[in-house]
Amino acid sequence: EPEVTQTPSHQVTQMGQEVILRCVPISNHLYFYWYRQILGQKVEFLVSFYNNEISEKSEIFDDQFSVERPDGSNFTLKIRSTKLEDSAMYFCASSEDSASNQPQHFGDGTRLSIL
Amino acid sequence: AQKVTQAQTEISVVEKEDVTLDCVYETRDTTYYLFWYKQPPSGELVFLIRRNSFDEQNEISGRYSWNFQKSTSSFNFTITASQVVDSAVYFCALMTDKLIFGTGTRLQVFP
Numbered sequence: 001e002p003e004v005t006q007t008p009s010h011q012v013t014q015m016g017q018e019v020i021l022r023c024v025p026i027s028n029h030l031y032f033y034w035y036r037q038i039l040g041q042k043v044e045f046l047v048s049f050y051n052n053e054i055s056e057k058s059e060i061f062d063d064q065f066s067v068e069r070p071d072g073s074n075f076t077l078k079i080r081s082t083k084l085e086d087s088a089m090y091f092c093a094s095s096e097d098s099a100s101n102q103p104q105h106f107g108d109g110t111r112l113s114i115l
Numbered sequence: 116a117q118k119v120t121q122a123q124t125e126i127s128v129v130e131k132e133d134v135t136l137d138c139v140y141e142t143r144d145t146t147y148y149l150f151w152y153k154q155p156p157s158g159e160l161v162f163l164i165r166r167n168s169f170d171e172q173n174e175i176s177g178r179y180s181w182n183f184q185k186s187t188s189s190f191n192f193t194i195t196a197s198q199v200v201d202s203a204v205y206f207c208a209l210m211t212d213k214l215i216f217g218t219g220t221r222l223q224v225f226p
Binding site for chain 1: 150152157158159160162165206208210212213214215216217218219
């Protein structure tokens with residue numbers, strides 16, 4: 001079964017550095033998402049992306065964050081000037097369309113640790 | 116406002132017991148979808164089920180069953196004859212324009 005893949009599985013970065021989290025969505029999917037889960041807490045929506053544009057973003061997704069689809073297969077989340085509180089698990093997801101009858105398929109996550 | 120409430124923070128059972136995980140949601144939308152995801156200790160999110168707001172039929176899949184009651188805005192999840200491998204955090208989620216997760220219920224199944 002096709003799956004969403006995320007790399008790296010664990011990223012350790014010094015505070016203040018920039019980090020790029022990478023995702024390869026399922027190939028025929030058109031909608032892409034990033035979610036964040038701080039340790040022990042719930043999964044929170046960050047941003048959705050369609051047709052090379054952000055379609056929706058949450059309050060968390062401020063100017064420190066950006067997303068990009070640099071080629072036909074990758075979908076990246078960039079975090080600039082990382083802070084300690086950015087430490088979390090970041091999940092990428094994709095779906096065939098935005099109609100909610102398609103479950104969002106999640107990658108296995110990237111654990112980001114900011115030191 | 117859209118909201119998902121999972122009032123049970125943690126549940127512990129002994130293997131072979133049945134267990135029900137509660138989920139209550141709030142939305143003003145008439146069209147919405149409900150999901151359950153499992154997050155095992157390894158951390159990934161595993162899709163279990165989706166339900167749309169127009170389909171109140173209960174569903175059974177092996178040891179798993181779901182009870183959707185629109186009148187009480189609940190979408191409860193029952194595991195029959197629980198097993199140690201069922202130990203995980205279970206998230207209920209509501210989708211209108213985006214997926215909103217509950218805070219999760221940690222299920223521990225002891226042998």
